Amino acid sequence: MNDSPLAALRQAIPGLHLKTDPADLEHYGRDWTRRWTPAPLAIALPGDIAQVQAIVRWANAAGVALVPSGGRTGLSGGAVAARGELVVSLERMNRVLGFDAVDRHLVVQPGIALEAVHEAAAAHGLAYPVDFGARGSCSIGGNIATNAGGIRVIRYGNTREWIAGLKLVTGAGELLDLNRGLVKNSSGYDLRHLAIGSEGTLGIVVEATLKLAEPPPPAQTMLLALPAFDVLMRVFAEFRARLGLQAFEFLTERGLRHVLAHGGSNPFDTVYPYYVVTEFDAADEVQQAAGLAAFEACSEQGWILDGAIAQSQAQAQQLWRLREGITEAVARYRPYKNDVAVRVSAMPQFLAEAQRLLGEAYPQFEVVWFGHIGDGNLHINVLQPDEVDDAEFMAQCGHVTGLLAELLQRHGGSISAEHGIGLVKKAHLGSTRGDAEIAAMRGIRRALDPNGVMNPGKLFD
Amino acid sequence: MNDSPLAALRQAIPGLHLKTDPADLEHYGRDWTRRWTPAPLAIALPGDIAQVQAIVRWANAAGVALVPSGGRTGLSGGAVAARGELVVSLERMNRVLGFDAVDRHLVVQPGIALEAVHEAAAAHGLAYPVDFGARGSCSIGGNIATNAGGIRVIRYGNTREWIAGLKLVTGAGELLDLNRGLVKNSSGYDLRHLAIGSEGTLGIVVEATLKLAEPPPPAQTMLLALPAFDVLMRVFAEFRARLGLQAFEFLTERGLRHVLAHGGSNPFDTVYPYYVVTEFDAADEVQQAAGLAAFEACSEQGWILDGAIAQSQAQAQQLWRLREGITEAVARYRPYKNDVAVRVSAMPQFLAEAQRLLGEAYPQFEVVWFGHIGDGNLHINVLQPDEVDDAEFMAQCGHVTGLLAELLQRHGGSISAEHGIGLVKKAHLGSTRGDAEIAAMRGIRRALDPNGVMNPGKLFD
Structure with missing residues (x-):
């Protein structure tokens, strides 16, 4: 029975790469959540935009849902295919298509890894400043689909700020060429920004024009050891006031x-008890001295107990690993992840209440939390004990997430800062977006994907 | 007959300020285009968000169209009311509602003038860096509706980059509280960015949370005199490579x-023959010397014939007036305006072709053009001779705009860089946005404004 739509797909796109081996279905059907049993119909690996359009048209005709797939490093289940969908992997569309020195634009295909984008920018003496731990395996298309943030948001903003143009194949199979690298373009609704962060529910990103920046100034990397949680925001305020912060990460x-x-x-x-990894501008002796002065001022107050300054690139990487290595280090516990944000000004009060809530709510589970303090973004990882079964664990975590969502709502926060809603958080979308907003989103979705073939069940049902 | 919906409006909102005097209808029914005869039903001046919502609900029930109205300094007819619409003037909602030093946010009502925003930011030692000539009379709500650009885009980007949150009353009368000042928020479609630049066709902006920046470093203002058009991009390249440009304007x-x-x-x-007004970072002697060196390098090449450096704030304002005063100085000729953009890299070729086209197309009309060279944005003002009647003048300008639109399409440009589409350019929207994009926009509009009460006939029919 399942073969018949696939046969039609093969017929419609003669040269299309397709994978149907059980190992491939398993591999391409899941992301880093590991909470759903992969069950895709097949994996399509288009080689160009025309093939992507043909796949979407086939999906509309055959009534088969599509799941766009990049590096599958997502943490919200946005790329999970567990209901007979066709996975559309963009991994073969992974090239740099162009560079313009005047515009400072890099044109790339969606399947290129973030790290390869960094390297391509560096080859031209420039930088693509969005960065985070999964850089080696995540794809730029996935970054765009979730408006990925990361460790440099405090200085450079989210992925959204760095997209000068997008090509999107909509759920109707239309190719939209959005903004085309223009600095100024006030010609109707900015569908580029609508596509960014839409988690594959409006269409498939098939090309992106990225803005590049001057490389950041030379930086110093420092690890700070803190005695107590309640001094964290004071250290942040002191460092922010004195230094040009490039990163300020808490664990x-x-x-x-x-x-x-x-x-x-x-x-x-x-x-x-607590640590901060921070990076700040240190282009000259004045800036380097300011870093030491900030450290000393906090030490004198008793807010910092110890510190380490990287003396080399290798040492900086070792310090960074303490923060960036957490996700990988806890992966074997299949953690339940919250990824929440409030305004920076709301952080002190929110953090105090969240700490209390988590301490009470998870007496039997280990909670590992860390975050991007300067962006108001906190990551909470609840580790699953070996002796607790999946259903019980998920039920308890879902319950606590409900409490956390209420807390966020009171503080005007977001249930997803940078991971997206996907499958994991869709039950809690209403804590962040009002009913009328969600209704508007549904209406917009119908306009771009009238038959609902694009990643159905993600973001909302 | 017309009194009956107004009577219903008065009844629905007892305290609502309404104006129906002919002089008010004329004043509030037009913008700077002066090309349409104002003919609004009446002017409503709501005092709060609840009144705006009640007006929109009334409009849906009564079948009356609404035209949101700020400072009416628009140049595309977006705020024109010529077909019996109710003008919704936000001028009474013009206050600063709040400031947060940690978030660096200023919360304002939509009717506040851009200049008042500048002053409020400065009072806190910060800056709202979007700026242009109409600052004293344009409103922030109108800036948001057109994603206004201006003279600092080269450094700070467009209005879009400075909006941390928006409250929007949709065409269905729903109040959406969008993004709420969050730095990170990946919880579905970013309707804030959808509203920015939507020219009042999706809803009415009733509150905005603005990001503020550090004040720009001390700058030097220079006027450059150029011998010929074809050296313009060379001077720009030289200045951009050597200096931290804050503005680079051509006339x-x-x-x-x-x-x-x-x-x-x-x-x-x-x-x-040609001039540039430029402003660049001059915080210390090194930067000041770099400015002189750039000037001298271009002079030696024969690209600059003469120059003037402002020695005081007053002199800087005099130099700026030569560029910013153009719009006002030519206003009495009721100029037909084009406001076009291409990628910066496409500027040299486009400018050469546009200059040729305009020279041939308007043998009998005076054309005043100027622009934001660093953003790829060119303004073309065709002055109406006293002896040419409106119909003939508009027909000829419409014809040339068609030729210009073809040229733009070939260069991947936009028919509106920063003024918006409004009434003036809607016939040419297809030169910039594809059919599928326009269809998607119509669908999105239906989702937020099902009965089409919000500024109908603007942007598209």
Whole structure:
């Protein structure tokens, strides 16, 4: 029975690469959530835009749902295919298509890895400044679909700020060439920004024109050890006021211990309750001295217990690993992840209440949390104990997420800062977006994907 | 007959301020285009969000169209009410509602003038960096509706980059509270960005949370006199490579002569064919010297014939007036305006072809053109001779705009860089947006404004 739509697909697109081996279905049908059993119909690997359009038209005709697929490093289930969908992997469309030195634009296909974008920009003496731990395996198309943030948002903003143009194949199979690299373009609705962060529910990103920036100034990387949670925002305020921050990332003792157990190296002789990894402009001696002065001012107040300054690129990478290695280090526990945000001004109060809530709500589970303090973004990882079965674990985490969603709503926050809603958080979308907003989103979706073939069940039902 | 819906409106909103005097209908029914005869039903001046919502609900029930109205400095007819619409003037909703030093956000009502926003930001030691000539009379709501650009885009981007949150009353009368000042928020479609630049066709902006920036570094303002058009992009390249440009604006002898006739003062003894007003970072002697070095390098090449450096704030304002005063100086000729953009890299070729086209197409009309060279944005003002009647003039300008639209399409440009489409350019929207894009826009509009009460006939029919 299932073969008949696939036969039609093969007939419609003679040269299309298709995978149907069980191992491929398993591999391409899931992302980093590991919570749903992959069950795609097949995997299509288009080689160009015309093939993507033909796939979407086939999907409309055959009534088969599509799941766009990049590096599948997503943490919200946005790329999961568990209901007989055709996975559309963009991994073969992974090239740099062009560079313009005057515009400072890099044109890329969606399947290119973030790290390859970094390298291509660096080859022209420029930088693509969005960055995060999954850089080696995530794809730019996926970054766009979730408006990915990461560790440099405090300086450079989210993916959204760096997209000068997008080509999108809509759910109706139309190719939209959006904004085309223009700096100024006030000619109706900006569908480029509508597509960014839409999690594959409006169409498939098939090409992107990325803005590039001057490389960031030379930076100093510092690890700070903090005695208590309630000094965190004070250290942040002090550092922000004195320095040109490029990053300011927070983690706890628990996160550090997991990374150390997973091969990280501790620059201190002991383990402290809280840590910050920060990077700040250090182009000259004045800026370097300002970094030390900020450190000393906080130390004198008793807000910082210890510190380490990277003396080399290798040492900086070791310090960064303590923060960036957490996701990988806890992956074996299949953590339940919250990825929440509030306004920066709301952070102190929110963090205090969230800490209390999590302490009470998860007496039996280990909670590893960390975050991008300067952006108001907190990541909460609840680790699944070996002795607790999936259903019980998920039920408990879902319950606590409901409490957290209420807390967020009170503080005007978001249930997803940078991972997207996907499958994991769609039950809680209403904590962040009002009924009328969600109704408007549904209406917009119908306008671009009238038959609902694009990633159905993600974001909302 | 017309009184009956107004009676219903008065009954629905007892305290609503309404104006129906002929002079008010004339005043509030038009914008700077002066091409349509104002004929609104009445002017409503709501005092709060609830009144705006009640007006929109009334409009849906009564079948009356609404035209949102800010400072009516628009140049595309977006705020024209010529078909019995109710004008919704936001001028009474013009207050600063809040400021947050940690978030660096200013919360304002939509009717506040851009200049009042500048002053409010400055009072907190910060800056709202979008700026242009109409600052004293345009409103922030109108800036948002057209994604206004202006003279600092080269450094700071368009209005879009500075909106951290928006409250929008949709065409269905729903109040959407969009993004709420969050730095990170990946929770479905970004309706904030959809509303920005939508020219009042999706809803009415009733509140905005603006991002503020550090004040720009001290700058030097320079006027450059150029001998010929074809050196313009070379001077720009040289200045951009050597300096931190804050502005780089181009004008011609014709524009200068109009400003001089209108009270501007010429810093040179003679008049040159082309001019640039530029502003660049000059925080210290090194940067100031770099400015002089750029000037000298271009002078040695023969690309610059003369120059003037402002020695005071007053002198800088005099130089700026030569560029910013053009729109006002030519206003009495009711100019037909084009506001076009291409990628910066496409500028040299496009400018050469556009210059040829305009020279051939308008043998009998005076054309004043100027622009934001660093953003790829060119403004073309065709002045109406006293002896040519409106119909003939508009027919000829419409014809040339068609030729210009073809040229833009070939260069991947936009028929509206920063003024919006409104009434003036809707016939040419298809030169910039594909059929499928326009169809998607119509569908999105239906989702947010099902009965089509919001500014119908603007952007598209």
